[in-house]
Amino acid sequence: MPQPLNLNRIHRWGLQSPPASHRLLPCLIQPSMADPSEAKGEGSLRKAFGGVLGVFILLLIGTLAFSIRLFSVIKYESVIHEFDPYFNYRVTQFLTKNGIYDFWNWFDDRTWYYLENMSTYCKNSDLDIVFELMLLVILDRYPLGRVIGGTVYPGLTLTAGSIWWLLNNLNIPLSVETVCVFTAPIFSANAAWATYLLTKAPSHQFEVKGTGAGLTAAALLAMVPSYISRSVAGSYDNEAVAIFALIFTFYLYIKTLNTGSLFYATLNALSYFYMVCSWGGYTFIINLIPMHVLLCIVTGRYSSRLYIAYAPLVVLGTLLASLVPVVGFNAVMTSEHFASFLVKCQEVFIILHVVAFVYYIKGILSPKMFKVAMTLVVTIGIAVCSAVLAILIALVASSPTKGWSGRSLSLLDPTYASKYIPIIASVSEHQPPTWPSYFMDINVLAFLVPAGIVACFLPLSDASSFVILYIATSVYFSGVMVRLMLVLAPAACIMSGIALSEAFDAFTRSIKFQLPKLFEASPSDAGDTNRGTQDEPTKVDNNTPTEKTEATVKERPSEKHRKKEKKKLEKGKEIKEKGKENADKVSNKPLNAKKLLVLPLEASAVAILLLIILGAFYVVHCVWAAAEAYSAPSIVLTSHSHDGLHVFDDFREAYAWLKHNTDVDDKVASWWDYGYQTTAMANRTVIVDNNTWNNTHIATVGTAMSSPEKPAWDIFNSLDVKYVLVVFGGLVGYSSDDINKFLWMVRIGGGVFPHIREPDYLRDGQYRIDAHATPTMLNCLMYKLSYYRFVETDGKGFDRVRGTEIGKKHFRLTHFEEVFTTHHWMVRIYKLKSPKNRIRGKSKKKTNPKTTSKINSNKNVKKNPWQ
Amino acid sequence: MLMFRELEFKMAKSSTSDAQALFRSLRSAYAATPTNLKIIDLYVVYAITTAVIQVVYMGIVGSFPFNSFLAGVLSCLGTAVLAVCLRIQVNKENKEFKDLPPERAFADFVLCNLVLHLVVMNFLG
Numbered sequence: 001m002p003q004p005l006n007l008n009r010i011h012r013w014g015l016q017s018p019p020a021s022h023r024l025l026p027c028l029i030q031p032s033m034a035d036p037s038e039a040k041g042e043g044s045l046r047k048a049f050g051g052v053l054g055v056f057i058l059l060l061i062g063t064l065a066f067s068i069r070l071f072s073v074i075k076y077e078s079v080i081h082e083f084d085p086y087f088n089y090r091v092t093q094f095l096t097k098n099g100i101y102d103f104w105n106w107f108d109d110r111t112w113y114y115l116e117n118m119s120t121y122c123k124n125s126d127l128d129i130v131f132e133l134m135l136l137v138i139l140d141r142y143p144l145g146r147v148i149g150g151t152v153y154p155g156l157t158l159t160a161g162s163i164w165w166l167l168n169n170l171n172i173p174l175s176v177e178t179v180c181v182f183t184a185p186i187f188s189a190n191a192a193w194a195t196y197l198l199t200k201a202p203s204h205q206f207e208v209k210g211t212g213a214g215l216t217a218a219a220l221l222a223m224v225p226s227y228i229s230r231s232v233a234g235s236y237d238n239e240a241v242a243i244f245a246l247i248f249t250f251y252l253y254i255k256t257l258n259t260g261s262l263f264y265a266t267l268n269a270l271s272y273f274y275m276v277c278s279w280g281g282y283t284f285i286i287n288l289i290p291m292h293v294l295l296c297i298v299t300g301r302y303s304s305r306l307y308i309a310y311a312p313l314v315v316l317g318t319l320l321a322s323l324v325p326v327v328g329f330n331a332v333m334t335s336e337h338f339a340s341f342l343v344k345c346q347e348v349f350i351i352l353h354v355v356a357f358v359y360y361i362k363g364i365l366s367p368k369m370f371k372v373a374m375t376l377v378v379t380i381g382i383a384v385c386s387a388v389l390a391i392l393i394a395l396v397a398s399s400p401t402k403g404w405s406g407r408s409l410s411l412l413d414p415t416y417a418s419k420y421i422p423i424i425a426s427v428s429e430h431q432p433p434t435w436p437s438y439f440m441d442i443n444v445l446a447f448l449v450p451a452g453i454v455a456c457f458l459p460l461s462d463a464s465s466f467v468i469l470y471i472a473t474s475v476y477f478s479g480v481m482v483r484l485m486l487v488l489a490p491a492a493c494i495m496s497g498i499a500l501s502e503a504f505d506a507f508t509r510s511i512k513f514q515l516p517k518l519f520e521a522s523p524s525d526a527g528d529t530n531r532g533t534q535d536e537p538t539k540v541d542n543n544t545p546t547e548k549t550e551a552t553v554k555e556r557p558s559e560k561h562r563k564k565e566k567k568k569l570e571k572g573k574e575i576k577e578k579g580k581e582n583a584d585k586v587s588n589k590p591l592n593a594k595k596l597l598v599l600p601l602e603a604s605a606v607a608i609l610l611l612i613i614l615g616a617f618y619v620v621h622c623v624w625a626a627a628e629a630y631s632a633p634s635i636v637l638t639s640h641s642h643d644g645l646h647v648f649d650d651f652r653e654a655y656a657w658l659k660h661n662t663d664v665d666d667k668v669a670s671w672w673d674y675g676y677q678t679t680a681m682a683n684r685t686v687i688v689d690n691n692t693w694n695n696t697h698i699a700t701v702g703t704a705m706s707s708p709e710k711p712a713w714d715i716f717n718s719l720d721v722k723y724v725l726v727v728f729g730g731l732v733g734y735s736s737d738d739i740n741k742f743l744w745m746v747r748i749g750g751g752v753f754p755h756i757r758e759p760d761y762l763r764d765g766q767y768r769i770d771a772h773a774t775p776t777m778l779n780c781l782m783y784k785l786s787y788y789r790f791v792e793t794d795g796k797g798f799d800r801v802r803g804t805e806i807g808k809k810h811f812r813l814t815h816f817e818e819v820f821t822t823h824h825w826m827v828r829i830y831k832l833k834s835p836k837n838r839i840r841g842k843s844k845k846k847t848n849p850k851t852t853s854k855i856n857s858n859k860n861v862k863k864n865p866w867q
Numbered sequence: 868m869l870m871f872r873e874l875e876f877k878m879a880k881s882s883t884s885d886a887q888a889l890f891r892s893l894r895s896a897y898a899a900t901p902t903n904l905k906i907i908d909l910y911v912v913y914a915i916t917t918a919v920i921q922v923v924y925m926g927i928v929g930s931f932p933f934n935s936f937l938a939g940v941l942s943c944l945g946t947a948v949l950a951v952c953l954r955i956q957v958n959k960e961n962k963e964f965k966d967l968p969p970e971r972a973f974a975d976f977v978l979c980n981l982v983l984h985l986v987v988m989n990f991l992g
Contacts, residue, residue, distance in 0.1 A: 260963060262952055262975035266982050304955045304963060312952060312979060315945040319986045322937060329933060356951075363960070364896035372885045373893075 050211075057215055058196060062189035065222035068623065069185040069232045072631035078181050078234070081633040083673055083690050085236035086680035088156055089180050092236075095161045096176050103157075104325075151691075153326055155245070155278030156238050159183065184231040184240035191244040191490070192222040198251040199494050201258060201463055210501050217497025223618070225625035226441035226489040232631055239486055242279030247490050249275050249285055250470070253309060254463045260305035262312065269316035276321045284487060286317065288473060290348035292466045297355050301462060307356050314349045433482040440625065441485050444618040445492040452495025455502045467494055503611060507604040514601045635677065637734065648732065651677065654725070654827035657820050658682035662723060669716055670725035671705070671738055671745065672698055678725070687719055695752065702749030705742070705782045706756050712781040713815035716832055724816065724830045728786045730799035730806075731825040737801065742782050743767055770804040778808045785830055788813055793825070907954045911947045918943035934992045942987040949979050 072081070080089050095103045163186075164179045200214030221227065230239040252268035255261075276282045293310045296302060321327050362370055438446055449471065456464035471491035478488040599607075637648040658668065659682045667685045668678055675689020688698045704715040716724065729737035738745075743758070750756040760776040761767070769783065777783060791797040791809040798805050816830040921939050930936055956964050956972035964972075 260956070261967075262949070262956070262972070262979050265952075266975075266979045270982070304961060308952045308955065311948045312945070315941055315948055316979075316983055316986070319938070319941050319945070319983070319990060322934070323986065323990055329937075332937065361893075364899075365892055369889055369892045372889050376886065376889070 054211055054215065058193060058218065061192050061196075061215070061218045061222050064219070065189040065192045066185045068223055068626050069188060069228060071232070071627045072633055073181070073233045075627075075631060076633055076636050076638075078178060079633050079635065080177065080181060080236055081232070081234040081635065082237075083676050085180075085234070087676040087690065088236050088238075089177070090676075090680045091152060092157045092160050092164075092180055093176055095157055096164055100158075100161075151326060153238055153278055153280065154324070155274060155276075156183070156236070156241050158277070159187075159241050160236070180236045181234050184235055184237075185233050187241045187244045188222070188227065188231045191227070191247055192218045194244060194247040194251055195221045195490060195493060195497075198247055198254065199497050201251060201254045210498075210505070212504065213498045213501035215497075216500045217494045220445065220496055220618075221490060221493040223622040223626075224442055224445065224489045224493055225622055225630065226485045228622070228626045229441070229630040230486055232626070234633055238279045239281075242275065242281060243486065243490065245271060245275035245278050246281070246285065246487070250466075253289060253313070254466060256309040257305055257462050257466075260308050262308060265308055265312045266316070268309075269313050269320060272313065272317045273320035273323070276324050276327060281487065282321070284473075284477075286321075286345055288470060289313065290345050291473070292469050293348050293352060295465060295469060296462060297351065299465075301465075302355050302359065304356070306462070307352060310352055311349065314345055318345075430481050430483065432480060433478065433485060437482060437485070440629075442489060442492045443621050444614055445496040448496035448499045449492050451499035451503070452497070455498050456495070467491065471495055500611065500615075504608065507599065507608045507611075510599040510604040511601060511608075513598055639732075648734070648824050648826060650822035650824050650826035652681065653822045654820065654829060655681035657822075658684055658723070658725075658829065661820070666722040667720055668723045668725055669701060669704070669719065669721040671701065671727075671741060673741075674725065674727065684723075687721060695748070699749045699752035702745035703753045703756055705738075705745050706749055706761070706780050708779045709781055709784060709813065709815045713832060717835075722832060723819070724785065724832070726782065726785045726828050726830075728825055728828055729801050730786070730790065731793060733800040734826055735801050737786075737826075738782060739769065739786050739799075740801065745782065768804070769799065769802055769806055771807045773807045783808070784811065784813060785816065785828060788818060788828075790825075901959075904954055904958060907950050907957070911950045911954075914943045914947035914950065918947070932992060934990055938987045938990040938992075942983065945983045945987075946980060949976055949983070952976070952979075 080086060091103075094106060098106075160176075160180050160183045163183065164174065164176055167174050167179070196214040196218035198214075199217040200211055227243060230237060231243070249268060249271040252264055252271050256264040256268050272282070272285060275285060289310065293306060296306055318332065322329060322332065361373060365373065433441075453468055453471065456468050471488075471494075474484070474488040474491045478485045635651050639646050639648070655678060658678070662668075662684060664683075665685070667687060668682070669687045670678065672688040672690055675686045675691075678684060678686050679689065688694075688701050700715060700719070704712040707715070727734075727737045728739065729735055730739070743761070746756055746758050746761055750758055759765075761774060761780070763772050763774050763777075769777065769787075787797065787799075787806050787808070788811070790799075790806060796805050797809045813830075815833050817833055818828065819831045820829040821827070918940050921936070921943065925936050953972055953976040955961060956967055956975075957969045958964070
């Protein structure tokens with residue numbers, strides 16, 4: 001039974017030891033009471049078979065992960081979804097067309113068109129670009145634009161770009177769009193394999209947690225809905241590759257911790273670099289790992305492997321993180337990393353060195369001398385530490401936000417964002433999740449995670465303490481922001497995999513050891529108290545139906561009957577078994593067949609059946625979630641009605657119209673949601689887009705949408721806007737339209753320009769657009785642009801989303817003219833009317849005279865256009 | 868009062884004698900370490916001294932360009948850390964690394980240093 005330990009040790013520095021096949025094939029293996037030489041020959045064959053089976057299962061898991069994400073491609077088409085992926089797609093297009101050097105230096109002038117103070121803009125850009133721009137600013141207007149090389153996380157685009165380049169060099173001519181659409185499913189398969197590696201990672205002193213646990217965790221991750229939601233085919237966003245990088249980095253860290261090999265430490269640092277390139281969530285890694293190191297030190301698990309795992313990672317990791325332009329010196333300076341660098345990462349770095357030094361000194365000194373040394377050091381150390389702490393506190397307190405940025409502050413105090421930063425609060429992904437969303441996103445795993453946590457404690461090793469810490473922190477963060485459920489998903493899968501594997505292990509072991517008893521000729525083992533069952537074989541034979549309910553009904557009375565009869569006997573047995581079990585687990589010897597906890601045979605069989613049904617429910621739910629909930633490309637909408645399937649392709653219709661019917665240099669104003677899509681598909685310059693880095697700019701657009709026509713026209717004219725785009729869902733019942741988002745426009749605009757007040761748009765605190773709406777609401781630009789000529793559709797102007805008739809039905813637009821409305825009235829495009837040449841005095845339509853200063857607006861002077 | 872002073876004097880003397888005994892035992896214990904470990908220790912001390920010199924220089928001259936400063940200091944710290952890791956792995960008294968051949972440890976050390984210096988060179992600017 002005890003596996004040759006030497007094999008494990010030699011293999012530790014090289015490949016993994018072959019997977020323990022006896023966990024995969026419990027039914028086929030007899031309890032190895034036979035002579036060991038025979039068992040070895042058979043054992044190696046079984047091991048080989050198990051290994052091949054394991055690889056095959058992994059391949060299947062990868063295929064599963066890939067194919068479950070293809071629903072949107074099948075239902076709609078191979079198109080890129082949502083908003084953010086369009087920006088990434090555009091960047092990848094540029095990369096594949098122009099090569100990497102141009103990509104690093106690309107200045108994207110199709111976005112953020114406005115003239116403003118350069119100081120707000122040049123946080124991350126190079127000095128020479130700034131000078132160039134300032135020169136152009138003095139001479140003439142110039143787009144605010146965006147330095148792509150310096151503000152984007154390049155990991156995703158570089159990955160997709162290199163895949164495209166590789167395939168093209170192999171003469172497989174895939175288009176960039178296809179590569180972009182399918183990057184996410186490919187990397188989710190990789191993530192499943194990485195989860196397998198992470199769960200399987202051999203702990204240092206104890207047995208392997210099990211290939212079975214690894215396979216289960218990988219299968220769970222391949223299907224977990226929360227990960228699917230961000231990585232369907234077409235969702236070309238940072239998280240697609242970042243989750244893979246996250247899991248892989250954690251795997252390499254655990255591997256280094258277990259083996260103490262510097263080679264894996266290097267790989268760990270490189271994988272961390274890939275993670276930094278891919279996603280802003282890398283701060284999670286650089287905060288979690290120091291926490292774990294601290295935990296290990298505090299619980300007395302310091303070892304030299306811990307030093308090798310952590311110290312090179314800190315140095316190399318900081319260097320590599322500073323290489324990425326987006327991060328730059330933030331890796332060392334700001335307090336998001338304060339928690340990581342000066343307070344967490346570097347402090348833990350220092351603590352680790354101190355502890356290592358202490359252990360070293362302890363090793364070479366005698367105990368008495370060591371005590372003396374300790375007293376000496378402690379007195380000096382306390383003085384120094386308090387001085388350093390005082391300096392640190394002074395430094396941190398002197399900076400305005402105590403060094404933390406808005407996003408991380410909102411993570412610690414969930415109510416921070418809604419109080420202070422309306423833009424962050426308005427994004428639906430930043431809201432705290434509800435309880436049903438946990439069930440929707442990780443389903444059955446929510447129940448299995450606590451079992452997994454318990455399983456990790458027996459026995460507790462460095463690796464399992466790390467996973468416990470991972471899940472604890474990710475549960476907290478997922479409770480703050482829905483978007484971070486994504487980080488919880490791998491941890492939940494690992495824990496559930498461990499729990500399921502251990503449960504299956506216990507049950508199959510029980511069955512395995514009772515199966516020989518079952519088929520023995522004589523049932524007269526009344527005196528055998530080591531096994532759990534005392535049933536005659538005939539009784540058991542009768543109780544093996546295929547129906548689950550029948551089984552439970554039949555077996556429960558039999559169990560009860562049995563229990564009543566042999567209560568005292570069983571109590572004695574239980575105590576004995578529990579004692580053996582405790583002794584077994586405490587002594588940590590290889591599990592001997594006789595000492596295992598053995599459950600009754602029927603209970604194990606039923607339990608296995610129940611677990612399989614649980615898994616079935618999980619699979620059904622995941623497939624449903626992938627097909628129905630998360631596969632909507634949101635640029636094409638469908639609805640089922642009595643006469644079949646309607647497809648609403650209005651967005652692309654509008655962008656195509658813009659592309660073909662406007663000049664190349666025309667600027668388009670819309671709410672920031674549609675910025676990326678407009679630049680990618682219509683190829684026109686937009687005023688604000690999804691990057692939302694300039695709050696004042698967005699507030700300007702919001703104010704324009706909330707003002708009456710004339711002031712709005714003034715604002716847009718000063719921005720040199722030609723076309724205004726609004727999204728309207730009243731005709732078809734599309735509820736994510738601009739009227740529903742309007743209050744956020746008011747709030748954001750009102751945050752910067754105080755003459756916009758939210759109560760002006762609410763009647764008795766209620767937001768309405770019917771006859772009882774406030775006059776401010778009925779006169780604002782958003783209302784007018786959405787409902788212009790709406791009454792012509794059905795004669796009454798009934799808004800399907802709000803469920804009422806509109807308030808102001810017949811009105812004319814004085815400063816805008818409608819140029820295009822899509823088929824289902826979902827996107828409406830308006831053009832700014834050019835100002836009149838002469839002042840006519842009082843006319844029939846107009847009430848305000850033109851002010852000539854607008855035409856000659858001095859572009860270099862920023863003034864308040866609507867006063 | 869005299870006795871109190873004597874007590875103080877004795878305590879001070881005992882603490883200094885303790886310190887002296889401590890230093891002596893430290894020195895004797897350290898002298899027992901094999902030569903190759905001492906060489907590694909010397910290298911670590913050299914790397915850290917270089918880092919300290921760089922920090923002092925930055926304090927005098929100012930931190931522009933910051934990336935060069937970071938690159939310099941982190942490369943010194945990096946080689947120091949890696950050398951300590953090498954020492955841990957090569958040390959014969961360390962039971963966890965009994966099976967690791969020292970050549971393998973050194974190869975790992977070289978590889979890690981290669982990566983570190985590649986990154987540093989890229990970052991020097």
